[in-house]
Amino acid sequence: MKGWTLEYEGFEPEDEGLREALTSTGNGYFCTRGAFAWAEAGSVHYPGTYMHGGYNRETTIMDGVPVLNEDLVNLPNWLLLELRIGGRNAIGTENVEFLEYKHELDVKEAVLKRRIRLRDAEGRITLLETRRFVSMANRHLGAIEWRITPENWSGEVQVISALDGRVTNRGVARYRDLEGRHLDPVSPRTFGPEIIGLLARTRQSRIYVGEAARTRVYRGRSILPVERELFQISDYIHQVLSFEVEEGTPVRIEKMVSFFTSHDHAITEPLTNAGQAARRFGTFAETFEAHTRAWDELWELCDISVPNDERVEFLYRLHAYHVLQVCSPHTTDIDAGVPARGLNGEAYRGHIFWDEMYVYPFLNYRFPRITRSLLMYRYRRLDEARALAKEAGYRGAMYPWQSGSSGEEETQVVHLNPNSGTWDPDHSHNQRHVSAAIFYNIWRYWEVSGDEEFLHEYGAEMMVEIARFWASIAHYNPARGRYEIHGVMGPDEFHEKYPDSDEEGLRNNAYTNVLVAWISKTVREMLDALPERRRRSVIARSGLTESEMDLWREMTTKMFVPFHETEEGEPVISQFEGYESLEDLDWDAYRKKYGNIQRLDRILKAEGDDPDRYKLAKQADTVLLFFIFSEKEIRSILEDLGYEYSHELVLRIIEYYDERTSHGSTLSFIAHAGVLAGIDPESSWKRYLVALESDVGDVQGGTTKEGIHLGVMAGTLDLIQRGYLGATVRGGTLYLDPRPVKALDGACLPMVVRGTRVEVSLKDEELTVAVKDDPGKTVRVATEEGERTLQAGESLTLGTPGAAAEAPREEAETQAEEESAPA
Template sequence: MREIYYSYTTDELWLIKETHWDVFLQNIREAQFSLGNGYLGTRGIYEEIPYDAMPGTYITGLYDKMGSQVDELVNLPNPINFKFTIEGEKLDLVAMDVLEHKRVLNMKKAFLVRHTLYKDTKKRRYDYQSLRFISFHNKNIGVMQIALTSLDKDCIVDINTGIDTSVSNQGILSEGRKRHFRIRELGQAHNAGYLIIETLERKHTIVYWSGFYYEVNGKKIFAEHNIFRLKLKKGQTVIFTKIFCIKHFPYKENHLSYKKQTFKIFYKAFCSDFSTLLKNHLKMWEKLWRKADILIEGTANLQQNLRFNIYHMLTCLHYNDGFSSIAARSLTGEGYRGHIFWDAEIFLFPFYLFNFPQVAKNMLLYRYKRLDKARELAKREGFKGAKFAWESADTGEEETPEWSKDFDGTVIKIYTHKQEHHITADVAYAVYKYYLATGDEEFMRKFGLEIIFETARFWASRVECNKRKDIYEIKNVIGPDEFHKNVKNNAYTNMMAKWNLVVAARLFEKFKKEKPSVYKRLKEKVNLKEKEVKEWQRIAPKIKFN
C-alpha cells in the first residue's frame, strides 16, 4: 500500500519514531508525541482512543480547583476522536491484530504521522494512515486527516467522531478523577458541530467548533452528522479531513457572541484546503526553526535529542500579556498539575531570552502580575517584601499540594512550599538577565525594578543574624535538589539571596543617579527608604557561604 504521507517521514535527523505498538509505553508516547502552539496543546494519543489512553487537550493558563487539593490545568474535551468499526470490530490497536505499525513525530514540521495495518478476525486487512497538526498559523485551529483503505473485500464502515466530553483530569491520591467543566450548550449547524463549556470555579467559557469532510474518488463530501455509515469497495481509499477550533473567553451569561466569533475563525479554516492549512502551518515552523535550531557534531541521536528538547520548548512558546507562563510539563500532560516552578526562570528562560525575547518578557509579566499575591505570601509567613509561590497557577497563590506520592508509591508530606525559598531570587535573577540582554529600560521602570526591590526585601527579612560570628545565615531551607529539608546555609540559596541584595542595591543607586524621576516614583510606590537599601548592602557580604 502506498504511504500517502511518506514524503514527511524521510529526514531522519528531524524525526522521533515509534516502530511498533507497545501498550506499556502508550502514556509515555502520548507525552513525547504531543503537539502544541503555545495556546493549545494536545497529547499524542491515537485517534481511536485505545484502552488506557489518556487524552489531553489544554489551553495555557486555564486552571480550576473544584474537586482537587489545588488548582490544576484543566483537561478539556477531546477533539481528536475518530473511531471506525467494521461489522462490529473496532479498528483499534488493542482490539484488532496489528500487522504493521509506525508513528513519526516530524519535529521540523510539527506534525504527527501514522501508518497502521490491521487484520480482523476474518483475516481481512485494513490500511490506516493519518496526519495531524495543531496550527501555528492560527492558534485556535487543529487539523487531522485519516486515509482508510479496505485491502481485501468490500465493507461497510461505521464512523463515529465528534468532540469527546467524557474526559477528566487524573485522580491523584484520594481525589479520584474529576471533570473541571460543565456543558452549557451543544448542537449542529452549518455542517459542523459546536460545544460550549465553562470551567467550574473560574468560569472560563470555552467554545468548540468541529467539522469534517471525506473524499472518495476525488469527490469531496461534507458530513452532516458525526455518526454515520459508509460503503467502501475493495482497494478504495477514503480520506477524512477534520478541522476543529477551540477558543476561550471570560465568563458571560449570554455566550452567543462568543459562539459567533469562534465560528468565524473555524469557518475560514473549514473552507480552506487541507494543503493550504498545512502550508501556512509549515511556514510558521520554518521561521521558528530558523531562529532556534542548533547544529552539533556527533552521532545522529544526539542531534535528534537536542531538537526534541527544542521542539517541546517551541510548542509552548506564547505571549499573552502575562496571562500565563510555561509549566514544568508544558502542555504535554497533567504532571505537576500544570504548575509553574523555578524551572521557568532558570532552565527555560535563557532559551526564550536569546531567541524569542517577547516570550521571555511575557514570563516575567506573569510574575509581575502576581507580585501582590507574593507580598501576601511573605506577610503570611512573617516576612517583608515578596515571596513567590513554589508552585504557581493562575492567581499566584501557593498551589503546592500538602501530600504526594514518592517514586516508590508511598505517600509523603510535601515541604517545598514551606522551605524552598530560592525561587524568589530565581525570579529576580531572570528579571535582571532580561534587562542585561535587552536593555529594556521601559520594562524595568514599569515592572522589573519593583520585583527586584521587593524580593531583596524578602531576603533581608529572611536571613538570621549570628552575632557571635558576625554573619547572616539562612536556616531551614530546601535547596535546588528539592529533597533535603531543614538545610542550614544551602550554598545555592545563600548565594542567590546575596546576589539579589547586591543587585537590588546597585540598581537603586543607578536609577537614583541616572533616572531620578523613575527613582522618585518607584521609591514612593513601594515606600522604599535609603536606610533600607543601606541595610541590604550591609547584610549581603556577611551572608554565610562555604
C-alpha cells in the same frame, strides 16, 4: 530517530503513555497528547488537551480532612474519530490485527503521523494513514487527516467524529485519590450539517471552553456526499458519516477543529466563535502549508546544527520543538507562566515552579518577547506575593514554590510516596529560593535583551520587592557579625529539616545565602542604572528608604556562608549549616539493593528511615552556584563577603557533592554537566548525554508519560550555547569562553543579542562569531584578548583551549542506563 523524525515501529501498549507525551502537538496556546484519535483514557492510552492558565480548584476529603488542590485541567477531547467497516463495531486495538504499525513525529513540520495496516475479523485489510497538527499559524486550529484505503474489499464504512467533554484528570497515578472532576457540561450545538460544537465550563474557576469540528470526506479533490446522523448529550456530541468505498481507492477524512476559551480576546463567546472559525477554515492541506511556514520561521532562530553527532542533533531539535510548543509567539498574548512539565501531561498538577530558570536562557537569545510575556505572569502576581510575605511575617514579595492561576501557594501539605503507598507531610513550600530565581531571571533577561521599558515599568519593582523580602527574612547574628537566614529549604529537596526536629526548614542554606548577597548588590546596581526620573518613580512607588538600601549594602558583604572541612582537612562550602554533622550513607549498599536510587527520599521513608539524617542531595544545590554564575561573578560575590576563593576550592566542592548526590531530578545532570564543562569535559559530556536522553528514554521509570520535563529539555539547549560554546551576554556584551567537546565540532547556532542576530560556530578547534543582520547592526564581543565591536557582515575567530575528547557514545549510554534504571 533520523534527521527530524522520531519514529516508533510496532504497537507496544506498555510504551504508549511515553510515546503520547513525546509526540504531543502544540502551539504555545494549547497542546494535545499524541494519543490515537479513537482512544479513550485507560490503562494504555491517555488523550489529553491542556491550555495555559486552564486551572480549576477542587477539594478532596482524605481521612476526614479537606485537601484543596488546583489542577491544570484536561479539556474536552477533540481528537475522537472512529472507523466502522460494514456495520461492525468500531476499529480498536483489541479487535484487529496490526500488519504494519508506524508512529512518527516530524519535528521540523510539527506533524504527528501514523501508518497502520490492519486486518479485521472478516479478513478485510485496510490501510489507515493519519496526520495531525496543532497550528502554529492559527492558534485556534487543530487538524486531523485520515487517508483510508481498502486493500481487498469494497463496501460501506462509517466514521464517527466526536467532541467529548466527559474527561477527567486521571493521568498521574499518585493523584488519583484526589478529586479529578473539573468540567461541567454546558451545551452541545451544531453549526449547519457539517459542524458540531461543544461548550464546557471548569467547575470552580468558571473558564468556558468551546470546541467546534468540521468533518468532511474527500475522494481526490472532491468532497464526497455522505449521510450524517447526529447524537448528543449534555457533555458529548458526535456525527456518524456513512459512505461507500471501493477496493484500492483511497478516501480522505478531514476533521478541522477550532478551540476558543473565555480567556480569549475579541470574541463574542467561545462556542460561537469556535463555530464561526470552523466554518471559515481552509482545507487540511491549505492550513498545513501555513502551519509549516510558521515553523520554518521559528527554526531559523532555533535550529542548532551538530553534524558530528546525528543523535545529539536530533534530540536537540526534539527538545527545542517541545519548548516551542509550550512557549511560542502565541504565548505572548496570554497570561502564561512556564509549567514545569509542559502542556502535555498532569504531573505536578500543571504548576509553575523555578524550572523557568532553565528555560529562559534559550528563549532570551532567540525570542526575548516570549520571556518578557512569561515574566509578566510573575508581575501580575506581585500583589499576591506581597500578601504571602505579609502573612508569613515578612516584607516585600515572597513568591510561592508552586504557582497556578492566582499566585497563591499551591504546594500540597501532603505528598504520596509511591514506594510506601503512604501520604507524607510535604514541606517543600519552604523553598523560598524560587523568589531569588525570579529576581535572577529578570536581571538576566534585561542583560540579554536590553529591554529598558520592561525593567523600568515592571522588572525594577519586582526586583526591589524581592530584595526587600530577603532583607526581612534575614537576621543579624552579632556573635558572627553576619546575616543569617533560617527556616528555608535549598534546591536539594531531600532535606526539609534537621533530624528529629519539629521545626521546619534549615539554617543558612549556602545556595540561598550567596544568591541573597548577589541580589543585595544587584538591586542597588539596577537602581543606579535607571534614569533619574525612573529611579525616583520606583523608589516612590515602593516606598524604598535609604535605610533599606544601606541594609542591602551591608548584606552584600556580611551574609554568612557555612564552611566545613573534609576528611582530608580541606574546606568546602557546607550545603547548609550543620551538614557535616549528618551521617554518611552506605551508597553502595543502597545501589546494590535498589539499583536506581535517584529518589532516595522515597526509599528511605519507605524503610522507616529519614533522608534528613544523611549527607546526601537529590540534585545540585551548592554546586548550582557555579552553574548559574560565571567564575568572575562567583569569585566577586565570595570575595565581597570576605571568603577566600580559589579554583581548588571549586574543584573540591564539585567533587565532594558529586559523591553525595543521587541526581533524583534530571535538572541535576544539567547543572553538573555545566560546571564540569571547563574542568572535566569528558565527564561533563557524559552527564550531558544522560540529560539529553532522559525524557526520550524515560530514565526516571515512568515519569515522562505524565508530562515532559521542560526545564531539562531547555537546559540541554542552553548547555550547548553557554556551557560548551561559551557564549553568554552580560550588560549587552557577548562574552566568548569556549569549552568544546569533539562531538560539537562543526556546530553552528543562531543567537539574538540586544536585537542583533549573530551566528556562533565551532570548526577545527576555532570558534567564530559572525553578525548576520542588516547594515547598521552591531554587537560588542569580549574575549580573553579584549573587546571589539562587530559590524553587520563582520566576524571574529578565536582559538579554543583545545577540543576535549568526546566521551565514547557506548560508555555514555551505559552510564545513562546505570543512572536511570527503573527502581
